Amino acid sequence: MEACMDFLDRLDRDISLKILTYLEDPSDLLRASSVSRSWRNFVIVNGLWKQLCLRMFPQLSRVSHVFGLNKVSTKELVEAGSSYSKERESLERDDRAYSLLARACTSSIVRDCILQPISVSSTDNYPEESINNTLQPADIVARRVSYWLSRGQSNPVVTERLTYKLADEFCVITEINIRPFLAYFQSGSPLYLVEAVRFRMGHPKGPMGVGNDLLSDSYPVSAYEKFIWTYTSQEFPMAQESCLLKFKLPEPVLCVGGILQIELQGRVQRQEMAGSLSTRMSYVQVMGRPLSPTFGVEILEPSGKFVLKIKHNTLVKFQTQPSIPSADHFQRRRTYFQHILSIPTILQGNLVDDIDEIEMSEEEE
Structure with a gap:
């Protein structure tokens, strides 16, 4: 010694x-x-x-x-x-x-961090095809096909933006998962994809509410200007696949303010009837670590700085979240939906009237 x-x-x-x-x-x-x-x-x-x-x-x-x-x-x-x-x-x-x-x-446990949608750049048919549907893991909800559909555009470079409020105003985001929509009910089962995605994180410039007025109409410039973006990711090319696409960030990002925006760039699919270029999204998931109730933040405007608050002197653990539905699950759902279309079934819009007549496994129910 x-x-x-x-x-x-x-x-x-x-x-x-x-x-x-x-x-x-x-x-x-x-x-x-x-x-x-x-x-x-x-x-x-x-x-x-x-x-x-x-x-x-x-x-x-x-x-x-x-x-x-x-x-x-x-x-x-x-x-x-x-x-x-x-x-x-x-x-x-x-x-x-x-x-x-x-x-x-x-x-801390990595879990889904989305709380609710705030706004969307456009919606073709509100509320049946609204951004709210992107929070549903299942592709059929209440007997209807669940997805968000943008308004059709003739210009393929028109960008769509989906903005969400996260479950915590202070959290670490590690990856964003997106499942494109596969239109089973259209000829050839087209995928309404985009060429690339980009992500932004930040906070509102001041107090703001969330209402249907923001979700139902086109995305106004004034709404976009209500946010201060403190992080912008690289552009991620989107694979042309009908599965849950995972976009892992190069490094975990600390989101201060609890606002995340998904930017969809480059339309590639035309609608069957109208012939215009559209984008459809089935499911969006933001994975990360919420830092409350141990921590909190207070944004100081107009400087953009913030106060880091300690609310508890020990770490608070969260319960584990339900796992993401597997690829096998979505394949079973596809087979199930194709079965519906192969029998005499009356479709009213996206409503499946005779769904109760089809046998379903316990898991699918």
């Missing part, structure tokens, strides 16, 4: 700091801060948790300050080997906040 030495005491501070910044796993930095009081003090004073979080999520550079529920007592600060001061209290609060945040962003 006499031969042991602490390199933090022997090496220059900058060299020691350089060494510890190589710890990129939150669990490793947690272990380092638990070695001794001197190591913990080094981690706190140099803001290593904050540096780690900034490397993980550049969006945190917009944090104005951290607000914590509980202040550090004078006794705790004296025991840590430091006199009480406002600066030290701030360092302790940041250390606690960013250490919790780093662990929450890497260890």
Whole structure:
């Protein structure tokens, strides 16, 4: 034991700091801060948790300050080997906040983060073919085929935008999953796809409601300008397949404000009757880690900065979400729907009248 030495005491501070910044796993930095009081003090004073979080999520550079529920007592600060001061209290609060945040962003359960749709650029037939249908995993709901349909356009480069409110105003998004709509009831079962997709995340400029007036009409320029986009992804080419297409982001993105927009670019399919180019979407899923109720945010306008709030001093775990329906499930649904069309069935719009006469498995029911 006499031969042991602490390199933090022997090496220059900058060299020691350089060494510890190589710890990129939150669990490793947690272990380092638990070695001794001197190591913990080094981690706190140099803001290593904050540096780690900034490397993980550049969006945190917009944090104005951290607000914590509980202040550090004078006794705790004296025991840590430091006199009480406002600066030290701030360092302790940041250390606690960013250490919790780093662990929450890497260890909490990944689940579907969509709460509800906010607006859509266009809808061909509201409400039967509205954006609300994209939240339904099943392709048949209440005896109707479930999908969103845009208005037809002669120009293939017209972009469609679907905007959603997430379940949390502060969450980490890892991937967006989209299932295009396969029109079983049309000749050749066409796929109403687009050439590419792009994703934006951000927050509203001010309080806004969600109502049918935004969902039923064309997407106004004023509505688009109500959001501040703090992240824009690359363009992802869309595979021409009738399955759940997964778009994994290159790095997890911290969405501050809880607004996500899907931008659909390049129409490729014409409607059977009208002949115009349309886009149809069956299902949208946003996978990520909500960070409440442990954390909250307050957007500071007009600067765009935000206050990071600690609501709980421990991580709150979420229940696991139902799994995504498998490819086999959708294949069974396709076979089932084709069976409906192959028998004498009266179709009124998209309504299947004789659906009860078809035998269904327990899972499909």
